[in-house]
Amino acid sequence: MDIKKAVDALSRQxxxxxxxxxxxxxxxxxxxxxxxxxxxxxxxxxxxxDMLTDVVGIDRMPRAVRFDVIYLLLSTRDFSRLAVRVxxxxxxxxxxxxxxxxxxxxxxxxxxxxxxISFSGHPDLRRILMWENFEGHPLRKDxxxxxxxxxxxxxxxxIKDYF
Amino acid sequence: xSESKTVTLNMGPHHPATHGVLRVxxxxxxxxxxxxxxxxxxxxxxxxKICESRTYQQILPLTDRLDYSAxxxxxxxxxxxxxKLMGLEVPKRxxxxxxxxxxxxxxxxxxxxxxxxxxxxxxxxxxxxxxRDREMIMAMNEEIxxxxxxxxxxxxxxxxxxxxxxxxxxVRKFVKWFPPALEGYHQLLTxxxxxxxxxxxxxxxSAGEAVNHGLTGPSLRGSGVAYDVRKAFPxxxxxxxxxxxxxxxxxxxxxxxxxxxxxxxxxINIIDQAIENLPSGPILTDNxxxxxxxxxxxxxxxxxxxxxxxxxxxxxxxxGGELYSAVEGAKGELGxxxxxxxxxxxxxxxxxxxxxxxxxxxxxxxVGHMVADAIAIIGSLDVVLxxxxx
Numbered sequence: 161m162d163i164k165k166a167v168d169a170l171s172r173q174x175x176x177x178x179x180x181x182x183x184x185x186x187x188x189x190x191x192x193x194x195x196x197x198x199x200x201x202x203x204x205x206x207x208x209x210d211m212l213t214d215v216v217g218i219d220r221m222p223r224a225v226r227f228d229v230i231y232l233l234l235s236t237r238d239f240s241r242l243a244v245r246v247x248x249x250x251x252x253x254x255x256x257x258x259x260x261x262x263x264x265x266x267x268x269x270x271x272x273x274x275x276x277i278s279f280s281g282h283p284d285l286r287r288i289l290m291w292e293n294f295e296g297h298p299l300r301k302d303x304x305x306x307x308x309x310x311x312x313x314x315x316x317x318x319i320k321d322y323f
Numbered sequence: 324x325s326e327s328k329t330v331t332l333n334m335g336p337h338h339p340a341t342h343g344v345l346r347v348x349x350x351x352x353x354x355x356x357x358x359x360x361x362x363x364x365x366x367x368x369x370x371x372k373i374c375e376s377r378t379y380q381q382i383l384p385l386t387d388r389l390d391y392s393a394x395x396x397x398x399x400x401x402x403x404x405x406x407k408l409m410g411l412e413v414p415k416r417x418x419x420x421x422x423x424x425x426x427x428x429x430x431x432x433x434x435x436x437x438x439x440x441x442x443x444x445x446x447x448x449x450x451x452x453x454x455r456d457r458e459m460i461m462a463m464n465e466e467i468x469x470x471x472x473x474x475x476x477x478x479x480x481x482x483x484x485x486x487x488x489x490x491x492x493x494v495r496k497f498v499k500w501f502p503p504a505l506e507g508y509h510q511l512l513t514x515x516x517x518x519x520x521x522x523x524x525x526x527x528x529s530a531g532e533a534v535n536h537g538l539t540g541p542s543l544r545g546s547g548v549a550y551d552v553r554k555a556f557p558x559x560x561x562x563x564x565x566x567x568x569x570x571x572x573x574x575x576x577x578x579x580x581x582x583x584x585x586x587x588x589x590x591i592n593i594i595d596q597a598i599e600n601l602p603s604g605p606i607l608t609d610n611x612x613x614x615x616x617x618x619x620x621x622x623x624x625x626x627x628x629x630x631x632x633x634x635x636x637x638x639x640x641x642x643g644g645e646l647y648s649a650v651e652g653a654k655g656e657l658g659x660x661x662x663x664x665x666x667x668x669x670x671x672x673x674x675x676x677x678x679x680x681x682x683x684x685x686x687x688x689x690v691g692h693m694v695a696d697a698i699a700i701i702g703s704l705d706v707v708l709x710x711x712x713x
Contacts, residue, residue, distance in 0.1 A: 184646050184647070185408070187646065187647055188340070210531075211534045212537060213675060214658060215537075216671075218670075218671050219671075232675070236534050236548055239550065239555035263536055264533075266679065266682075266685060270679075272384045285366075289367045289712060289713075290364060298372050299671075303372075305375075322346075
């Protein structure tokens, strides 16, 4: 599929939803507003992007709208890639697409776990790589690399609570 | 009338058939699985977080520890992402050496899969033959890089050292040795009645569902989708080689087995072409920011010494920008989403793990089967927890 054609078809079906069109070293990327995001993804799925390769979360800390979430799409018919970027402020939800692609289920859980971005409509939004009572989101830029408790003495009592 | 009750069975994280620390909570009705919940994270080392404070060169050994059964393929994926962002051109000889290492890694990964998968199902002999041949590749890794399992041989801008005569001899010998050995694996399993009964029509997934679940690699091709990153988005001179992408039909455990067995053959084919047509020339780009000077230069030239210090202690500045770059690892599409900010450390490095999405499809594959089939299905997906948990 010609990416240009796909983007044209998308702009016909959801006018004014593509805010920005960029080329990242050969991969076409569109930026979409959170309100029209779910509709755009549904349309792209119908247009032939049948695989959601990955979900990437980026923390742009000093920026007012703090987070970027990038969905990497692939069409297995003609092997074309498209990236869809949606921005989210702290505490703002991104509509989940796990109803469209099953792979979004775990992909979004990971972004939620490591960056603390919430996905509305996700069927099973739990931590995935960190354990359940873990506090904080490690991939946020204000999370210390050594861990939050690196300067506190080791306390067997608090460890006991986990078990 | 008796009431139907389900029993919860906790499989893993310390279970030999889960190939690492994968835990699957199974809900059973008798022997039948009615619900399955994979629990991951037991091997989470925070590699993505660590990467944000390491220089681009220091990240390289960490990538070995993703899919540790096929380490060179991970090195290649990471290096390609950094090189793309820097706009580096890699010499042809280095590209061919990379292909040889990546394909050897794929064979190594498939050896581990074949041996343990057969062992899980009860065919104990296979692992001894598989590991006998895997040992030969380990010896090649040791010869060319000094390390057996985690070579870190592929570097940003090229490769670490030139291939020695001994290495080339070992590869040539292996290329001759392996096809009859592969025939031996086939004789042990392919038409074995017990093997086919345990694997045919088990864990079937259709092409559409496999794509929707984000499966890649041999597990996707077992369902009949001919998606291979090496063909779809050729990298590192893969376009120069003639090879086929084997696909299955039904998408069951047996089809995934056959696809991997054929991949053995295709990989050997690629290695044969690469080693016979190995071009001469440099093995590292001439960009002074990434090409660490040779030891002889460092000992005689003060500017070379300074340059080595700069590369090793300060790191290489990489221009700002974002990109996604993927390679075909032994388990599937291994991608790196790299965000650079112009400094010596990546702003963000997201690793697209193929095994992560393979494990996410487990509930779909397991439900409806017997407990014993769970072992066959997990083995057929060939998940490596180092890559799932990162």
